Amino acid sequence: MPVIKKGQYPVRYIEHMKGGQGRFEIEDILQTDEMHEKGRLFAIGTLEPGHSVGYHVHEEDMEICFFLEGEGIVQEQDGTEIKIGPGDTNIVDVGQGHMITNTGKTSLKYLAVIIYA
Template sequence: MIKKFHDMTPVRRENLQGGQGGAWNRYALAPHEELQGSHFQMVGTIRLDPGAEVGEHEHLTNEELYVILEGEGIYTEDGVEHKVGAGDVLILQRTHSHALRNTGKGTLTFLAVIVD
């Protein structure tokens, strides 16, 4: 399966997971969209505005992967903060919590993948 970037409609979302600010998202697999026979629950590119954040939230029944594509920010996992930037890969396992805040002057762009 191939999903072309230009075919994915940008979706504006505010207050992701209760965080401040907003982002433009492009989904290859949107949240709550079912892909028959797959463990993928969401696959998308997220562009956080300067100062925006994905609020802290817990993953009880699934896991999430972030790949930072551009920008810089602070990633919080289980209450511990880490500086992150382009090329960093962030893996969150079940029963843990995380958040991501854009601390740069430009957008913080990352690939997000949720699997069960």
Template sequence: MIIQNESKTQEIKQNMRGGHGNVEITHITDSEILGKNCRLFAQITVKPGDSIGEHQHTGEQEIFYFLQGKGMVVDNGIQLQIGPGDVMVTPDQGSHSVVNTGDEDLVFMALILNENV
């Protein structure tokens, strides 16, 4: 199966999870392809100064793979700087947030896997 770029869907979320500004979400696949084990596979773009607010995951885990830009994350209460090539894994019952602290877009892949399937 090939998913061509023009078939991907995009959405903009304002003040995502209590964060600031707009977050662009490009869905790589839809729920029919993902199946019951995966809730989200997407490329996320956070503009300079914008953020995704701190939130908890319940019954699922989320993995971020950072591709471009610089940012600050809070991972279960611990604040860390991130950049290209870094990975953040938020387990079931874990919490996280992301802020773009750089001068360019912060771009990362996000994968949410359901725990109890």
């Protein structure tokens, strides 16, 4: 089993992710084909202050976001906004939606896992 060292993960950037503000950085821990058809994302996501991942619904999968660093807000499907920080988890089940915004003064980093229902 290989060991991938910090700094060796492929990094990609998406502008205005899901209609959000600014840029979303994704460090792919696993590639989609390495997830054996069980999911499509296992990565560390980073949002700079004021940047966001726009509101979106998970139609055929679910997402777990475990926050590692920074401060932000998760907007849930009903419009409720919840402050989040290190150690918090946002679980978005099939058919539910969410939006993530960095409201802090430093990077908001989280482990994002998307698995198929």
